[in-house]
Amino acid sequence: MEHNPPRPAMPVANALRELLWPALRVGSGPGPAPGTSSAVDALRRGHHLRPLEMLPWLVAAAAYFLFPDYLALGAQILLAVLFALSFDLILGYAGIVSLGHAAFFGVGAYAAGLLAANGWSEPLSGLVIAGIAAGLVGLLSGAVILRTRGLTLLMLTLMIAALLQETANKAGAITGGADGLQGMHVAPLLGLFRFDVFGRTAYVYCLAVLFLGWLAARRIVQSPFGRGLIGIRENEDRMRAIGSPVFRRRLVIYGISAALAGIAGGLMAQTTQFVALDALGFERSGVVLIMLILGGVGRLYGAFIGAPLYMILQDGFAQQDPVYWYFWIGLLLVLVVVFARGGVLGLGQRLARRLGWPS
Amino acid sequence: MDAVSIFISIAFHGIAFAMVLYLVSVGLSVTMGLMGFVNLAHGVFAAAGGYLMLTLMNGYGVPFPLALAIACLAVAAGSVVLERLLYRRLYGGNELDQVLLSIGLIFMSVATAKFFWGPLPQPMHPPAYLDGQLDLGFRSFPTYRSFLIVSGAVVVSLLWLGLERTRFGMTLRAAVDNHRMAQSIGIDTKRLFTLTFALGSGLAALGGALGAEILAIDPGYALEQLIYFLIVVAVGGLGSIRGPFFAALLVGTADTAFKYLEPELGAFFIYGMTLALLLWRPQGLFGRA
Amino acid sequence: MTDVGAAALETRGLCKNYGALAVANDINFRLERGARHALIGPNGAGKTTFLDLVTGRFPPTAGRILLGGADVTALAQAQRVKRGLARTFQINTLFRGLSVLENVCMATSERLGRAGDLFRPAGSRRDVIDRAYAALERLGLADDAARLVRELPYGRQRLVEIAVALSLEPDVLLLDEPAAGVPSTESGIIIEVIESLPPEIAVLIIEHDMDLVFRLARRLTVLVQGRILVEGTPPEIAANAAVREVYLGERAST
Ligand SMILES: Nc1ncnc2c1ncn2[C@@H]1O[C@H](COP(=O)(O)OP(=O)(O)OP(=O)(O)O)[C@@H](O)[C@H]1O
Ligand SMILES: [Mg+2]
Numbered sequence: 001m002e003h004n005p006p007r008p009a010m011p012v013a014n015a016l017r018e019l020l021w022p023a024l025r026v027g028s029g030p031g032p033a034p035g036t037s038s039a040v041d042a043l044r045r046g047h048h049l050r051p052l053e054m055l056p057w058l059v060a061a062a063a064y065f066l067f068p069d070y071l072a073l074g075a076q077i078l079l080a081v082l083f084a085l086s087f088d089l090i091l092g093y094a095g096i097v098s099l100g101h102a103a104f105f106g107v108g109a110y111a112a113g114l115l116a117a118n119g120w121s122e123p124l125s126g127l128v129i130a131g132i133a134a135g136l137v138g139l140l141s142g143a144v145i146l147r148t149r150g151l152t153l154l155m156l157t158l159m160i161a162a163l164l165q166e167t168a169n170k171a172g173a174i175t176g177g178a179d180g181l182q183g184m185h186v187a188p189l190l191g192l193f194r195f196d197v198f199g200r201t202a203y204v205y206c207l208a209v210l211f212l213g214w215l216a217a218r219r220i221v222q223s224p225f226g227r228g229l230i231g232i233r234e235n236e237d238r239m240r241a242i243g244s245p246v247f248r249r250r251l252v253i254y255g256i257s258a259a260l261a262g263i264a265g266g267l268m269a270q271t272t273q274f275v276a277l278d279a280l281g282f283e284r285s286g287v288v289l290i291m292l293i294l295g296g297v298g299r300l301y302g303a304f305i306g307a308p309l310y311m312i313l314q315d316g317f318a319q320q321d322p323v324y325w326y327f328w329i330g331l332l333l334v335l336v337v338v339f340a341r342g343g344v345l346g347l348g349q350r351l352a353r354r355l356g357w358p359s
Numbered sequence: 360m361d362a363v364s365i366f367i368s369i370a371f372h373g374i375a376f377a378m379v380l381y382l383v384s385v386g387l388s389v390t391m392g393l394m395g396f397v398n399l400a401h402g403v404f405a406a407a408g409g410y411l412m413l414t415l416m417n418g419y420g421v422p423f424p425l426a427l428a429i430a431c432l433a434v435a436a437g438s439v440v441l442e443r444l445l446y447r448r449l450y451g452g453n454e455l456d457q458v459l460l461s462i463g464l465i466f467m468s469v470a471t472a473k474f475f476w477g478p479l480p481q482p483m484h485p486p487a488y489l490d491g492q493l494d495l496g497f498r499s500f501p502t503y504r505s506f507l508i509v510s511g512a513v514v515v516s517l518l519w520l521g522l523e524r525t526r527f528g529m530t531l532r533a534a535v536d537n538h539r540m541a542q543s544i545g546i547d548t549k550r551l552f553t554l555t556f557a558l559g560s561g562l563a564a565l566g567g568a569l570g571a572e573i574l575a576i577d578p579g580y581a582l583e584q585l586i587y588f589l590i591v592v593a594v595g596g597l598g599s600i601r602g603p604f605f606a607a608l609l610v611g612t613a614d615t616a617f618k619y620l621e622p623e624l625g626a627f628f629i630y631g632m633t634l635a636l637l638l639w640r641p642q643g644l645f646g647r648a
Numbered sequence: 649m650t651d652v653g654a655a656a657l658e659t660r661g662l663c664k665n666y667g668a669l670a671v672a673n674d675i676n677f678r679l680e681r682g683a684r685h686a687l688i689g690p691n692g693a694g695k696t697t698f699l700d701l702v703t704g705r706f707p708p709t710a711g712r713i714l715l716g717g718a719d720v721t722a723l724a725q726a727q728r729v730k731r732g733l734a735r736t737f738q739i740n741t742l743f744r745g746l747s748v749l750e751n752v753c754m755a756t757s758e759r760l761g762r763a764g765d766l767f768r769p770a771g772s773r774r775d776v777i778d779r780a781y782a783a784l785e786r787l788g789l790a791d792d793a794a795r796l797v798r799e800l801p802y803g804r805q806r807l808v809e810i811a812v813a814l815s816l817e818p819d820v821l822l823l824d825e826p827a828a829g830v831p832s833t834e835s836g837i838i839i840e841v842i843e844s845l846p847p848e849i850a851v852l853i854i855e856h857d858m859d860l861v862f863r864l865a866r867r868l869t870v871l872v873q874g875r876i877l878v879e880g881t882p883p884e885i886a887a888n889a890a891v892r893e894v895y896l897g898e899r900a901s902t
């Protein structure tokens with residue numbers, strides 16, 4: 001079978017221009033051509049930037065100045081958003097239910113961590129390598145497990161993560177095993193910005209990487225490839241019948257998603273200078289699922305709502321009692337399944353519809 | 360120790376482990392195959408059985424057999440409530456919703472267990488008549504585990520016999536074999552599902568309680584042992600009632616053997632084996648394609 | 649790569665067993681270029697299964713499948729589509745949560761080889777969107793372009809099935825009971841669409857409605873219990889005693 005590895009992201013400046021160009025044109029563009037319909041028009045404008053899409057970035061920028069004491073937590077929230085965003089690509093778009101997405105987060109974290117602990121202290125290249133390592137693990141494991149469906153696939157994702165965690169556990173000489181990986185040294189970012197105890201550098205670093213990750217994810221989701229993923233999720237049989245190489249499509253997005261998750265893991269390793277076995281654990285896989293469910297699946301922005309919501313609530317609750325936290329989050333999950341499918345974004349949409357706003 | 364006694368020892372402990380695995384997993388297999396529900400929270404029923412029995416025994420001095428029976432019945436009854444309130448809505452539905460619901464239940468159960476019983480494992484003290492060693496002449500075996508194997512075998516035989524002979528069993532088998540046909544010939548699937556669910560949870564509680572000495576009852580039980588139960592079901596074949604038994608024997612003995620012979624590799628082998636097996640036969644060893 | 653004298657579609661000794669049940673049993677079948685051919689047979693005869701085998705949805709137990717003379721038995725479903733084979737499903741198989749236009753765009757984009765593109769926004773592909781819209785206009789679906797498929801009445805959805813298949817610009821079109829489940833008031837438009845298909849497309853249609861079959865098909869194949877009972881022109885089939893007994897007899901009793 002011919003192979004179609006993911007293409008590297010185009011240069012940032014180019015991507016930015018392409019992304020922002022339609023937004024700058026809003027209002028001045030030509031109306032619908034005669035003889036076509038609003039449906040055509042809607043499709044053509046689907047990728048234009050809406051003002052609301054800038055909101056997360058404004059909030060993130062404002063938070064830097066408003067909450068200087070919480071920047072370390074802020075950095076962890078931002079990388080959690082990236083992790084959840086990577087998960088949305090496979091769960092929300094390709095419809096792959098995975099219980100082992102932490103596998104890729106963990107591979108990225110250990111890759112970046114091992115580099116930093118063994119003399120490779122430059123963070124940017126370390127992050128790229130973390131992404132590549134996780135992406136490769138994603139492609140390799142995906143090539144094997146994506147041939148299956150349903151419960152078998154669910155099991156296999158769980159199994160891959162468990163296998164990797166057990167590997168990290170048993171390879172204690174390299175990874176530190178159950179004690180975690182310590183002794184990392186991360187050099188200043190770009191040779192200029194030291195990772196400070198307040199998390200200022202970490203925050204900005206995570207924000208910049210998240211922004212690039214979001215650009216890439218947004219591109220992919222709105223490309224014909226991304227539309228095809230939605231097709232696979234909606235009706236795989238139909239996708240095959242129109243000649244779509246479903247397996248290859250799923251594999252490509254699985255690899256991309258894994259790479260993004262690995263970058264998120266790398267960010268965690270570099271900003272906390274510590275990696276433990278729980279980076280690969282079931283709990284992390286479960287939590288990223290919960291974050292996305294809370295925010296809304298398959299909407300690209302669910303991650304931006306769910307991850308901060310989860311982490312801020314957790315931070316508040318955990319100070320009182322972490323035991324209660326799990327109880328309430330479990331209850332919330334049950335209630336979401338029963339009453340509020342679509343998460344916060346879904347609720348918002350329904351509310352908007354009820355109020356008669358256009359969505 | 361010589362090779363023969365190592366072999367006997369592995370077989371003995373492996374089979375005891377397999378009994379626990381099967382009792383817990385068989386209900387999970389049926390829920391997945393028959394109701395089409397990915398109930399990751401199935402281990403909660405096993406943990407609940409263990410907690411109930413141990414609390415009755417350790418805290419209130421209730422004799423072991425009585426405590427065991429009460430625990431199983433209480434869990435079965437409680438599961439009916441959950442089935443009616445929550446599970447039923449999602450039968451045959453979206454996998455993701457099922458996963459979420461069960462993760463929610465797991466998290467709640469972990470927190471609840473920690474709240475009432477603390478983070479430590481619950482001690483299991485078998486009654487005096489099941490304690491100590493059982494001398495079989497050529498060798499002696501731990502009495503409680505021998506009891507576990509025998510009682511497990513008895514329950515499994517009763518279960519299988521019941522499925523062959525009773526009306527409920529026949530309906531259940533018919534429904535497992537052909538879901539749609541069962542519905543079209545007028546089997547009351549709602550009642551059947553509830554009863555089956557209760558039976559599966561009751562058996563899980565039995566497995567959890569009897570096996571408290573092998574798989575220690577602690578707050579993380581439902582989460583940590585989940586992977587074993589899933590392995591047994593996946594290897595045995597979804598929806599199969601007998602498949603998981605042979606899968607449990609395989610997993611139980613293989614896991615015991617490898618943890619004994621190659622402790623550095625830990626659970627590595629069993630995950631790898633399952634991975635390879637599922638790739639070779641996605642429908643499991645005994646499932647139908 | 650295809651030889652001119654070859655049939656548009658051909659099967660040789662095609663078999664499919666489910667356990668002991670032979671759902672396709674040594675089927676030797678030819679669909680000529682530009683044919684209007686109907687496959688008929690009682691419920692459960694294996695007609696849909698035949699399409700599934702031909703399109704590669706399931707692998708056959710034995711036998712070969714040739715498309716324009718080339719053996720495609722080993723090819724994946726997607727590759728057969730690229731070689732000009734398209735089908736509709738007996739039960740609507742569409743992207744129910746997407747608009748009608750998007751449903752067709754998905755097919756057009758595959759057809760034009762744009763579907764693997766990761767970076768250019770789908771909305772900037774004017775060629776894809778315009779072609780898809782034109783296809784909707786031809787089938788009288790343009791007014792519904794923006795509506796979600798699941799909001800359409802069933803008969804309109806059947807039309808979308810056909811629109812999606814046609815957007816693949818096939819040489820061989822397989823239609824599985826295109827008018828099934830559609831009230832007779834609405835089936836007229838489906839029949840018109842099929843009648844006005846470009847003559848160079850080879851069409852195989854599965855249909856239970858005999859009036860429709862005699863109206864659309866110039867050749868008939870009767871499938872009973874996975875075997876071809878007989879093949880011929882409509883008058884030959886109508887006069888065939890075995891067909892009357894097995895097929896029409898069974899119809900009358902149900
Ligand atoms: N996956 C399967 N496993 C076992 N038997 C199957 C399977 N799929 C189809 N069959 C059987 O194969 C036979 C042929 O089915 P098929 O759907 O091809 O018939 P058909 O001619 O299209 O019928 P209809 O006119 O009702 O559409 C039926 O008896 C059906 O029960
Ligand atoms: Mg059919």
